[in-house]
Amino acid sequence: DAKTTQPPSMDCAEGRAANLPCNHSTISGNEYVYWYRQIHSQGPQYIIHGLKNNETNEMASLIITEDRKSSTLILPHATLRDTAVYYCIVRVQMYSGGGADGLTFGKGTHLIIQP
Amino acid sequence: EAQVTQNPRYLITVTGKKLTVTCSQNMNHEYMSWYRQDPGLGLRQIYYSMNVEVTDKGDVPEGYKVSRKEKRNFPLILESPSPNQTSLYFCASTLRAGGPYEQYFGPGTRLTVT
Numbered sequence: 667d668a669k670t671t672q673p674p675s676m677d678c679a680e681g682r683a684a685n686l687p688c689n690h691s692t693i694s695g696n697e698y699v700y701w702y703r704q705i706h707s708q709g710p711q712y713i714i715h716g717l718k719n720n721e722t723n724e725m726a727s728l729i730i731t732e733d734r735k736s737s738t739l740i741l742p743h744a745t746l747r748d749t750a751v752y753y754c755i756v757r758v759q760m761y762s763g764g765g766a767d768g769l770t771f772g773k774g775t776h777l778i779i780q781p
Numbered sequence: 782e783a784q785v786t787q788n789p790r791y792l793i794t795v796t797g798k799k800l801t802v803t804c805s806q807n808m809n810h811e812y813m814s815w816y817r818q819d820p821g822l823g824l825r826q827i828y829y830s831m832n833v834e835v836t837d838k839g840d841v842p843e844g845y846k847v848s849r850k851e852k853r854n855f856p857l858i859l860e861s862p863s864p865n866q867t868s869l870y871f872c873a874s875t876l877r878a879g880g881p882y883e884q885y886f887g888p889g890t891r892l893t894v895t
Contacts, residue, residue: 768826
């Protein structure tokens with residue numbers, strides 16, 4: 667799976683949009699971009715994923731650049747409860763038959779929402 | 782409500798005393814796995830199961846055992862716990878391996894081995 671680079675921490679004011687960047691310059695054509703978050707020692711929570719097109723769900727939007735080398739997770743109206751570590755993960759779509767299929771979590775971005 | 786449950790949530794034990802952490806999911810998922818999380822090391826996969834009676838080692842399997850006799854349950858067994866197994870443990874499940882599916886994580890079990 668491709669390696670990702672994220673800033674270690676970010677601040678955002680409550681009510682504003684939080685934009686979390688992720689660099690994945692070595693991504694290959696069959697790899698999806700996933701975002702998870704972990705709120706203080708709770709189980710990681712899935713947010714969104716995409717392949718090429720931008721995606722939106724009730725939690726967030728995912729913007730993937732045309733060359734797919736980077737992406738941005740957008741939380742449109744951040745609240746204090748969005749304070750968490752956000753993980754950008756890139757992984758292949760289809761099971762190859764030889765891997766554990768586990769998610770590789772890096773260090774993520776610690777997003778702090780300020781009141 | 783779709784969920785993954787783990788028990789116990791907190792456990793303090795002594796070296797060598799066998800213990801089991803249970804994991805159960807109610808989503809009829811084929812794939813289940815166990816992770817441990819340690820400061821500075823992130824989440825690492827211990828064992829995984831593709832389906833009933835099919836299990837395999839992840840990245841850090843030493844000192845652990847698992848079984849998958851039923852689709853919904855995937856217990857983690859520490860036959861002889863040691864202090865280096867003190868960690869935060871998460872069980873996870875997903876529909877099946879390899880697809881673009883989200884993984885659901887349990888709330889975590891904080892284990893301390895003295």
